[in-house]
Amino acid sequence: MNDMNMEKKGEAQAAAQPQAAQPKAAPAAAPAAARPAAAAPAQPAKNQIEPECVAPEALRERMETLKNKEGYDFLENLTGFDWEADGLGVVYQLASTADPSRRVNLKTLTTDRENPYLPSVADLWDIANIYEREVYDFFGIRFTGHPDMRRIFMREDWVGYPMRKDDETEKNNPLRMTPEPLSDFTETYTLQSDGTVTKSQRRLFEEDEYVVNIGPQHPSTHGVLHFRVSLEGEKIKKIDPVLGYIHRGVEKISEKMTYPQTLALTDRLDYLGAMQNRHALCMCIEQAMGVEVSDRVKVIRTIMDELQRIDSHILFFSCLCQDLGATTAFLYGFRDREQILDIFEETCGGRLILNYNTIGGVMADIHPNFQKRVKAFIPYMRKNIKEYHDIFTGNVIFQNRAKGVGVLTKEQCISFGCTGGTGRAAGWHNDVRKLRPYAAYDRVQFNEVVRSEGDSFARYMIRLDEILESLNIIEQLIDNIPEGNFQEKMKPIIKVPEGLYYSAVEGSRGEFGVLLESKGDKSPYRLHYRSTGLPLVAVMDTACRDNMIADLITIGGTVDYVVPDIDR
Amino acid sequence: MAINKRPKIKSIPYEEFKDNETFERLVAELNAKGTNVIVRKLDELIDWGRSNSLWPLTFATSCCGIEFMAVCAARYDIARFGFEVTRNSPRQADVILVSGTITTKMAPVLRRLYDQMADPKYVVAVGGCAVSGGPFTKSYHVVNGVDNIIPVDVYVPGCPPRPESFLYGMMQLQRKVKVENFFGTTNRKEKDPYRDTMAEKAEEIYNEEEQA
Ligand code: SF4
Numbered sequence: 001m002n003d004m005n006m007e008k009k010g011e012a013q014a015a016a017q018p019q020a021a022q023p024k025a026a027p028a029a030a031p032a033a034a035r036p037a038a039a040a041p042a043q044p045a046k047n048q049i050e051p052e053c054v055a056p057e058a059l060r061e062r063m064e065t066l067k068n069k070e071g072y073d074f075l076e077n078l079t080g081f082d083w084e085a086d087g088l089g090v091v092y093q094l095a096s097t098a099d100p101s102r103r104v105n106l107k108t109l110t111t112d113r114e115n116p117y118l119p120s121v122a123d124l125w126d127i128a129n130i131y132e133r134e135v136y137d138f139f140g141i142r143f144t145g146h147p148d149m150r151r152i153f154m155r156e157d158w159v160g161y162p163m164r165k166d167d168e169t170e171k172n173n174p175l176r177m178t179p180e181p182l183s184d185f186t187e188t189y190t191l192q193s194d195g196t197v198t199k200s201q202r203r204l205f206e207e208d209e210y211v212v213n214i215g216p217q218h219p220s221t222h223g224v225l226h227f228r229v230s231l232e233g234e235k236i237k238k239i240d241p242v243l244g245y246i247h248r249g250v251e252k253i254s255e256k257m258t259y260p261q262t263l264a265l266t267d268r269l270d271y272l273g274a275m276q277n278r279h280a281l282c283m284c285i286e287q288a289m290g291v292e293v294s295d296r297v298k299v300i301r302t303i304m305d306e307l308q309r310i311d312s313h314i315l316f317f318s319c320l321c322q323d324l325g326a327t328t329a330f331l332y333g334f335r336d337r338e339q340i341l342d343i344f345e346e347t348c349g350g351r352l353i354l355n356y357n358t359i360g361g362v363m364a365d366i367h368p369n370f371q372k373r374v375k376a377f378i379p380y381m382r383k384n385i386k387e388y389h390d391i392f393t394g395n396v397i398f399q400n401r402a403k404g405v406g407v408l409t410k411e412q413c414i415s416f417g418c419t420g421g422t423g424r425a426a427g428w429h430n431d432v433r434k435l436r437p438y439a440a441y442d443r444v445q446f447n448e449v450v451r452s453e454g455d456s457f458a459r460y461m462i463r464l465d466e467i468l469e470s471l472n473i474i475e476q477l478i479d480n481i482p483e484g485n486f487q488e489k490m491k492p493i494i495k496v497p498e499g500l501y502y503s504a505v506e507g508s509r510g511e512f513g514v515l516l517e518s519k520g521d522k523s524p525y526r527l528h529y530r531s532t533g534l535p536l537v538a539v540m541d542t543a544c545r546d547n548m549i550a551d552l553i554t555i556g557g558t559v560d561y562v563v564p565d566i567d568r
Numbered sequence: 569m570a571i572n573k574r575p576k577i578k579s580i581p582y583e584e585f586k587d588n589e590t591f592e593r594l595v596a597e598l599n600a601k602g603t604n605v606i607v608r609k610l611d612e613l614i615d616w617g618r619s620n621s622l623w624p625l626t627f628a629t630s631c632c633g634i635e636f637m638a639v640c641a642a643r644y645d646i647a648r649f650g651f652e653v654t655r656n657s658p659r660q661a662d663v664i665l666v667s668g669t670i671t672t673k674m675a676p677v678l679r680r681l682y683d684q685m686a687d688p689k690y691v692v693a694v695g696g697c698a699v700s701g702g703p704f705t706k707s708y709h710v711v712n713g714v715d716n717i718i719p720v721d722v723y724v725p726g727c728p729p730r731p732e733s734f735l736y737g738m739m740q741l742q743r744k745v746k747v748e749n750f751f752g753t754t755n756r757k758e759k760d761p762y763r764d765t766m767a768e769k770a771e772e773i774y775n776e777e778e779q780a
Contacts, residue, residue: 153673154709155672155673162708162709169708173672173708175672175675175711175716175717176672176675176676177675177676177679178676179676179680180673180676180677217627217681219656223628223629223630223633224674244671244673244709245629245671245673245674245677246668246669247673247709248669248671248704248707248709248710249704249708249710250704250707252708253704253706253707256706264703265704268630268703271630271631271634272634315634319637330641331641331642334637334638334641334643335642335643338638338641341638351635351638351730352631352634352635352728353631353727563629563630564630564669
């Protein structure tokens, strides 16, 4: 009797299953879209790049032609790699600003693991200087002809190169509590015609130079950043940034994590661009796997990105005002920022670290109140922007301290790779949302806010104007969120097909890119983030020269970097 | 005279605090030594004043620092508790809120900041990173908990902690301050750790000058 019952139940269950399984899998009620083939797409993924391999001897010549003859004036990314038995190498990603559709990727490598040398390109693109120092610091590749081959993130007495696959970092580097050594000398390696490399030393600061240390604990550096500033009276002669006080080794620990785990760290890089950072990584993995997310996800992501941008720009305004002594304006900014945080909190559960995007969609569907609150927020914010202008923009002291101060030309911005508001303030059209539209940016109308002055004031105004543009974008989308899945069904273990992939989004302060190399495993082989802030710190020396020391604070504030994003 | 076991914090009854055991242990420890009635009365007065004007050092290394700024702004208004006077110099600060990841490169700097603060001084570890390394425990460049470098009074977990937990952590600190024996203990004069070495150095320089 019992047995029969059991059997019957079992049958009934089996019969009910085909219907029951559906809603269980996709609780969003909408019919699941045809599941795309996750493994090995037939044609190469949209964001796959195949860098052309150039021998180190031929690299200089090739690069010079690309830069000077073919107009590749923007070095988007320079990434070190450790391909184990294949050698140590670098991948260069170049783009032309005149014709943004023209992009070229190169790579070069050396098999010498003991004394790896590669030619430097620091004289062609200014930003290469700091990028190559990063590669030296992480991989130990020395660049011949580089004017300043020092470590940049790690302490000078650090042993080994942490990003190498065979490095025994922890063993060689116990916690050192001695004050950090900071040398006044720097090294240059020169490749002689007979193939040997010679080393020469040079002073960074002369013995009688007046050098002031600003940071790492200084309220105006917006985090733990350290500038060695050489002064002549009150004028800045030179700035040497010392980074790495918040270098958390994100890229290295990601190599030991599964893809869903790596997502968690992106929010913590540039925490004022948490949504966008995570969006970039999710998009990179999705495109690499050939997963198409639903329209609903695209629109939600776009709205969230823009809300995040507003959040970041409001914080920018507040901090700048605070730095210049306007505490009231700081409070005004935070009052409005809380409105966005409330919206985020309802849907994502977090205020600052949101963990919202996920591979194949978003973590949860938007909250029922979401649309209502966002719609209420738009007019509220438009009104308050006027207030910002009334309370701060017109202030004479601020105008005197910002107009004509810290001027960066368009060429400098391009050479230093300063994307985002800083580049746009100098007239460089670099908005990734316009150049290579992703998510739902191709279906909205918006202006890329560009100015031409390139001074602190322009950088400030750009950000306030961008808030209005972001509101426009949100307004167009908020009523048209299409129906659909908020998450594609993914396999429990996510593996990205072998290859090298690059995706970028427009972060709150510039182009945030993800360069991912996969060997087909469940964790990335190498994950590199194009930091939005590193170029902005690199340019500080150029922007501040011959300005007053007090203006360092305004310039630093308007350039708008976030330190954990620089150090990664 | 025994120390009052139940320091009053406005709006939160004693029972509603979590982790009263640790607190009671601390009180028992202080009570074991016993106190003079008059001194204790004075202590109470001073502790009352100190607990309501704890000046934090502006110290933020990463994400948690932004939440700290939110706590300072109008909505959560840290000024209600007397903590709003953030100081940029460690010499003027009473408490260091370690908000954010502490890397090995930052560790000596943090230690020095702590050393520069005048006694009595307190440390609050804010956020997972400061408590234990947070999401970065496996990293080669992150200190797994600031208690490896400096003594911590209150831990506030979270990534980042909500502003409410910030305030709750600060109230816990207030309770701790309120039961302290100020005279002869927390305001004791610390031995200058550099005195001997400095004297040696001075002598060296002096000798060198002599020779020259
Ligand atoms: S605990 Fe979380 S929010 Fe705080 S600093 Fe660490 S990662 Fe950032």
